[in-house]
Amino acid sequence: MKAAVVPEVKARWELREIPTPKAGPGQVLIRVHACGVCHNDLWVGQGVFPFPPLDPVVVGHEAAGEIVEVGPGVTTRRVGERVGTTWVQATCGRCEYCRLNLPLTGQSGMNCPESVMSGLTVQGGHAEYVAVSAESTVLLPDTVPYEVAAPMLCAGYTAWSALRAAGPKPHERVAVLGIGGLGHLAVQFSRACGFETIAITRSPDKHRLARSLGADHVVADGEQLRAAGGADVVLVTGTSYQAAGETLQGLRPHGRIVLATIDPVNSFTIPPTSPFWAQRQQVIGATHNGLDQLTEALGLVASGAVTPLIETFPKERVAEALERVDRGEVRFRAVVSYV
Numbered sequence: 001m002k003a004a005v006v007p008e009v010k011a012r013w014e015l016r017e018i019p020t021p022k023a024g025p026g027q028v029l030i031r032v033h034a035c036g037v038c039h040n041d042l043w044v045g046q047g048v049f050p051f052p053p054l055d056p057v058v059v060g061h062e063a064a065g066e067i068v069e070v071g072p073g074v075t076t077r078r079v080g081e082r083v084g085t086t087w088v089q090a091t092c093g094r095c096e097y098c099r100l101n102l103p104l105t106g107q108s109g110m111n112c113p114e115s116v117m118s119g120l121t122v123q124g125g126h127a128e129y130v131a132v133s134a135e136s137t138v139l140l141p142d143t144v145p146y147e148v149a150a151p152m153l154c155a156g157y158t159a160w161s162a163l164r165a166a167g168p169k170p171h172e173r174v175a176v177l178g179i180g181g182l183g184h185l186a187v188q189f190s191r192a193c194g195f196e197t198i199a200i201t202r203s204p205d206k207h208r209l210a211r212s213l214g215a216d217h218v219v220a221d222g223e224q225l226r227a228a229g230g231a232d233v234v235l236v237t238g239t240s241y242q243a244a245g246e247t248l249q250g251l252r253p254h255g256r257i258v259l260a261t262i263d264p265v266n267s268f269t270i271p272p273t274s275p276f277w278a279q280r281q282q283v284i285g286a287t288h289n290g291l292d293q294l295t296e297a298l299g300l301v302a303s304g305a306v307t308p309l310i311e312t313f314p315k316e317r318v319a320e321a322l323e324r325v326d327r328g329e330v331r332f333r334a335v336v337s338y339v
């Protein structure tokens, strides 16, 4: 099969012929139609996160496709079914964390020492085929095309989980910091739920786009957020903890700032002048919060309430897709077609 191989740290991705995987016990083999490019794929390839000990390195955790083979022991999936795959596929079942018997989430991936993670501990979805644990797949709604489903499998899943984690009340205002893959979906989720929504973006060209996604207001930073009346919830979906800290000035009393962002360089700090304590505010971490929440998010796409904006690239141009993501040029998710 053809796969997008990361030859070494910081090297340009190359489409190469590599062995096609088989569906092992508990796994399904998926003919990948589309796989989204997450900012984390970029960082894994650049060595910002530990470079995967795989040979060859194939990353990607937003693969959508059709099941072509079912491994031994799988009863919940059939050949021909349209599925999406996610980042955390399985855990060991017997470590201290697994003994809590919690659902499979991003948290599982970070706690179980033997967790199986697409593109990190096993080959990921930027390939014509990927073998994944059947229990980590979701059936896609029939009306959602593969390339539209792909961004939902991490970006949409995380953004929706972040909104759910904040638990906004009906009258509350929701701000989204960083309008990229996660952020453009977070704005739409918030609006679809009827919340007054504020986009916070450093990029002037995104103001008009953010409004078209449903933002009621668009501001550039925390100071402007405060001037615009502040927000009860800030969903941090950009790449910077520093920018997240700056938005605290626009966080209302009892406000929640939800960090979906992973910033590998800077720290999240509460400025010494911030009356965070007196405002009884909260900082909440968010990740993939359970396949039921991914299903909810896919349902919003199927209903037409939310539409991922994608730029599609044929597999032969995967390296170009990565370069555009790196330069922040994609509006708003690069999706690579592997058909």
Ligand SMILES: NC(=O)c1ccc[n+]([C@@H]2O[C@H](COP(=O)([O-])OP(=O)(O)OC[C@H]3O[C@@H](n4cnc5c(N)ncnc54)[C@H](OP(=O)(O)O)[C@@H]3O)[C@@H](O)[C@H]2O)c1
Pocket: 037, 038, 039, 040, 106, 154, 155, 158, 177, 178, 179, 180, 181, 182, 183, 200, 201, 202, 203, 206, 237, 238, 239, 240, 243, 259, 260, 261, 262, 263, 286, 287, 288, 325, 328, 332
């Ligand atoms: N928690 C999880 O499970 C999880 C899952 C997936 C991704 N993530 C994290 O989510 C973040 C976004 O991922 P993505 O795939 O949506 O990335 P993306 O599409 O590249 O978007 C990132 C956005 O961050 C903003 N940004 C970029 N550089 C910045 C800087 N120096 N300072 C402030 N803002 C900056 C930009 O928004 P503006 O142009 O609007 O300012 C940009 O569009 C990453 O940190 C990633 O690691 C977390």
Ligand SMILES: [Zn+2]
Pocket: 038, 039, 040, 041, 061, 087, 154, 155
């Ligand atoms: Zn991701």
Ligand SMILES: [Zn+2]
Pocket: 091, 092, 093, 094, 095, 096, 097, 098, 111, 112, 113, 114, 115
């Ligand atoms: Zn475990």
